[in-house]
Amino acid sequence: MTRLHLFDMDGTLLYGSAAAIEISRQLGLEREIAELEGAFLAGGMTPPEFAVQACELWGELREEQVAAAFANAPWLAGIREVWAEIRARGERCAVISLSPSFFVERLLDWGVDEACGSRWPSVPFREPVDPAGILDVAAKVRIADELCERFGLTRADCVAYGDSMSDVALFAALPVSVAVNADHHVRDSATHAYTGRDLREAYELVGDPR
Structure with a gap:
């Protein structure tokens, strides 16, 4: 699977x-x-x-x-290791964030398949922000559907990891979700909940479907 x-x-x-x-x-x-x-x-x-x-x-x-x-950002431990294991198993991984793509896309060097963020002007800024390129909460579901189509998958094949209100729609749309250091907006509705600083531990909650 x-x-x-x-x-x-x-x-x-x-x-x-x-x-x-x-x-x-x-x-x-x-x-x-x-x-x-x-x-x-x-x-x-x-x-x-x-x-x-x-x-x-x-x-x-x-x-x-x-x-x-x-x-210098406070990243969780084990991000590279989790993504390497996902890909070694023939699965896919992606980051979807409302933050600027010029920051989010740096995660591609860590081994994620896709890194999707809001389209800001290039740094240093010489152009204004194009509102059409800025993601909102609903865009996370739209991008998830686009990635599913690209990879030949469906929503039933997806797992979401998130922490707050921006993840509510995605959690509602997908069958499996992991609330990571989350607030009440997603923690109470998630399939799994994790508190800590190691992504490997959050990932282990999902288990192997095979």
Whole structure:
């Protein structure tokens, strides 16, 4: 049996953090991004509106700062090992995140099959944010369906790993889900729940279907 494992990034692969927080830390803008994220989580802005304001906030961002943010971020242990095992078993894995693709796609070097994020302008920013390229919660399900079609699979073959409200729709659409360090939005509805800092332990909860 072939399966597709779909991973959220912020709060899931990243322990207690998010790409926006790690990027802002490199720029000394922790307070500013906390205020922006607070407004977003409170429902005060849409994902495209958040992206526009964050892009303005990060006007001085350079590629070396993105690299440092990625390298110093609090990743769960065992990510590379889990993805290597998934692929060794002939299965597939992907990351779907609302965060900027220029951060998410760095995970391709760690062995994930697909890394899907919001399409932001290239760093350093010279173009405005295109709202059409910014993902929302519903986009996670759409991308999952597109990946299933590409890999010759169905939703019944998928496992979702996530932590918060942005994963609710995907958890509802798929038969197996793992809440990783999750809040109540997904923890209570997930097939499995994991608290800790090692993705290998979360992955073991799914088991081998063969």
